[in-house]
Amino acid sequence: MLKLPRTIRLDPSDTFVFERAAEPGEWAVSGVFVFWNQDPADLAQKQRVALRSGFLGIESLGWSTLAIVTEATEAERQAAVDRLAAQLLEKFGAPDLKVARGAAEEEVAFAASLCDHPAQTLLAVQRSIEDGEIRERFRTLKAREAAGDADRLHAHASAFTFHEIEGDDEPAEEVDLLGLMGTEQKTGNRK
Numbered sequence: 003m004l005k006l007p008r009t010i011r012l013d014p015s016d017t018f019v020f021e022r023a024a025e026p027g028e029w030a031v032s033g034v035f036v037f038w039n040q041d042p043a044d045l046a047q048k049q050r051v052a053l054r055s056g057f058l059g060i061e062s063l064g065w066s067t068l069a070i071v072t073e074a075t076e077a078e079r080q081a082a083v084d085r086l087a088a089q090l091l092e093k094f095g096a097p098d099l100k101v102a103r104g105a106a107e108e109e110v111a112f113a114a115s116l117c118d119h120p121a122q123t124l125l126a127v128q129r130s131i132e133d134g135e136i137r138e139r140f141r142t143l144k145a146r147e148a149a150g151d152a153d154r155l156h157a158h159a160s161a162f163t164f165h166e167i168e169g170d171d172e173p174a175e176e177v178d179l180l181g182l183m184g185t186e187q188k189t190g191n192r193k
Contacts, residue, residue: 021052
């Protein structure tokens with residue numbers, strides 16, 4: 003079955019860090035084309051965040067920190083290509099529908115290539131400027147192996163869980179950043 007990335011919002015942070023946040027559930031592409039022929043030094047702070055770590059929602063042209071691998075039909079893939087082609091023509095100045103459609107086909111095909119993982123796998127992107135070129139690195143985020151079956155089913159439902167503890171024996175707050183980084187797995191590199 004065909005798989006494509008969709009935007010996902012695990013918490014409200016995308017609405018704060020991006021100029022425009024994608025709506026959850028939109029078909030997504032890398033979106034790096036938005037920044038072609040732009041000097042990153044001239045970008046506003048929220049645009050720089052999108053450049054560094056955003057997936058572009060095809061419908062809203064908003065950004066999402068994460069995308070989720072989702073099964074799709076050929077009709078849904080075709081609709082995503084059609085919508086992106088229309089956006090490229092209307093909002094990005096593509097010279098005609100044929101050129102816009104070709105670019106949209108390429109973007110959606112690249113997005114599909116990122117989804118060679120089980121459905122419900124989370125995807126993240128990190129971009130950098132190296133030798134004057136934008137480089138993209140993609141990672142998958144997976145639930146911890148130690149999680150029980152019930153925890154694994156809800157691993158992507160919430161980024162954080164909170165537990166109320168009664169009494170004086172409350173544990174100190176600790177965040178294992180290195181452990182969190184260990185949940186990432188490199189999946190690709192695009193120039």
